[in-house]
Amino acid sequence: MSLAPSPLSPLTELQTTRYGLFIDNQQVEPADGAYLDVLNPATGRVWAQVPDASLADVDRAVASARAAFEGEWADWRAADRAAFLIRFGQAIADHADEIAQLQVDENGKLIREMAGQARLMPEYFNYYAGLAQMPTGHTNPLHLKQMLNYTVREPLGVVAAITPWNSPLLLLVWKLGPALAAGCTVIAKPSEITPVSTIRIAELAAECGLPPGVFNVVTGYGQPSGTALTTHPGVDKIAFTGSTATGQAIAAAAGRSLKSLSLELGGKSPNIVFEDADLTSAVNGLIAGIFGASGQTCMAGSRILVQRSVYDRVVEELAERAERITVGDPQDDRSEMGTIACRPQYDKVLHYIDVAKGEGARLVAGGTPATVDGFEGGLFLRPTVFADVRNDMQIAQEEVFGPIAAVIPFEDEDDAVRIxxxxxxxxxxxxxxxxxxxxxRVAGKLRAGTVWINNYRKTGYNTPFGGYKQSGVGRENGPDALREYTEEKSVWVDMGQGVKDPFNPRA
Known part of the structure; x- marks a missing residue:
């Protein structure tokens, strides 16, 4: 097996393709020669190998990013960065089918969902191309005479972008767009489950003229490569999306060197149905909120709160709809739910099903693996609905990250907000x-970073996304995201007669 720039779909080829780390605009072999397998969760087959990066590999990537930040990239004007982002977005649009396919091969999500994300990503780069050229500083009126004060925003430095497996490229773009627009350099560390798609778009960035070292990719497990990035003295900022537990560990490690942080973490989001809702529309939204992406999304509406007067009807309709969802080949447009992304996550979801039963929740749909003809090795689960859930149950308090809906009754508005x-x-x-x-009124009382009214699971490049409490720190998307990748400098200028002797004011 040799290093190759382009993968082969495991559904049409049995060949395993080996990839390298992406450093200085080229694929390179790992220092110690260690590789890990990439599996297709629908087929159970190994279809690619990527390096399991060592500390030496991380050092090499950080040195490359630092050299680029202090070298050629620092000379690029905002207009140059904007022009690159537009070219990069167009390249992604031109290769949208390819990068969508890569992500399906990696995580088993539906091709139609991954294709939709791939076609959307160029809009993020176009948006940040515009923001790259917007004024970011201001002048301040002062209480002192003959003094001028103005502020400027400067790129923060080298960014470690650590991304999850559920939407590997879109969630990378949320970081990459503002980071590059601001003038930072980036080292991406994708999940070991979904590394190939990230390598591929790094290649596209190089083809669009990005200087060597501005965008590097380090693959491998969280230990040692992920940990090495979060503690490396050459990294100025960590932008992480993933579990709350991992985010807490990263925050603790980063705190020792006071690195800048943005963390988009877990959720256990309530989807609240009042008795006066359009129940047909609401049930559609509930289904999309928890079974879209096989429930493998941080914003999943995993707690379904339903007013007591319409509770039985909603539970019945949810159960019936869940049983009708077509679980199947992620490549087939007729499939409505694909696979769980990896074996550990699959086992975790099954564990939570057993826990929910043990706690007394009533299973009304699913709850077992799904069998798909021709994909006997696939990690498929049936959409699952539990009714009569109490909010103190594990199924209601802990993030499952899978296709499990926990339905909880409530009495009135105050009760709904409390739960x-x-x-x-x-x-x-x-x-x-x-x-x-x-x-x-309810939207104002909910302690959540995003509230959808009569819709669910919508995001956009120009509106912020992030969480309260243990769901994260900082915001992604929108104009504020650009500020997350800059430092603000205050400049004072004497407009008068110079500085007088501070110890002899009459002089």
């Missing part, structure tokens, strides 16, 4: 009601 906020998380929430006053 919704009774969690360590605060990433997102949904409110379904026909009462406009109630919609805004």
């Amino acid at each position: 919704a906020n009774d969690t360590q998380f605060g990433l997102a929430a949904g409110v379904w009601t026909g009462n406009v006053q109630r919609a805004h």
Whole structure:
């Protein structure tokens, strides 16, 4: 097996392709020659190998990023960075089918979902191309005469972008767009489950004229490469998306050297249905909120809170709809739910099903593995609905990250808000009601970074995303994201007659 720039789909080829680290605009072999296998979760087959980076490999990537930050990249004007981002976005658009396919091969999500994300990513780069050229400083009126004060924003430095397996490229773009627009350099560390797609878009960036070292990719397990990045003295900022537990560990490690942090972490988001809601629309939103992406999304509406007067009807409709969802080949447009991304996650979801049963939750749909003809080695699960869940159950308090809906009854508005906020998380929430006053009133009381009213699971490049409480620190997307990758400098200028002797003011 040799290093290759382009993969082969495991659904059409049995060959295993070996990839390298991406450093200085080229694939390179790992220092110690260690590789790990990449499996397709639908077929169970190994289809690629990537380096399991060592400390020496991390040092090499950081040195490359630092040299680029202090070298050629520092000379690029904002207009140059903007022009690159537009070229890069177009290259991704031109290769959208390829990079969508790569992600399906890696994590088993539906091709139609991955294709939709791939076609959307260029818009993020176009947006940040515009922001790259926007004024970022200002002048300040002062209490002192004959003095001028102005501020400028400068790129923060070398960024370690650590990304998860559920939407590997879109969540990287959320970091890469503002980081490059600001003038930072980036070392991406994708999940060991989904590394190939990240290598591929780094190649596209190089083909679009990005200087060597500006965008590097280090693959491998969290230990040692991920840990090495979070503690490396040459890294100025860590941008992480993943579990709250890992985010806490990263924050603790980064705190020792006071690195800048942005953390987008876990969720246990409430999707609240009031009795005056359009129940047909609400059930559609509930289904999309928890079974889209096989429930493997931080914003999943995994706690479904339903007012008591319509509770039985909603539970019945949810169960019936869940049983009708087509679980199948992620490549088939007729499939409505793909696989769980990896064996450990698959086993974790099955464990939570057993826990929920043991705690007394009532299983009304799913709860078992799904069998798909021709994919006997695939990690498929049936969409699962538990009713009569109490909010103190594990199934209601802990992030499962899988296709499990926990349905909880509530009495009135105050009860709904109390239950919704009774969690360590605060990433997102949904409110379904026909009462406009109630919609805004409840949205204002929910401790969540995003609240959807009569819709769910929508995001955009120009609006912030992030969480309260243990769901994260900082915001991604929107204009504020650009500030996350800059430092603000205050400059004072004497406009008068110079500095007088401070110890002899009459002189």
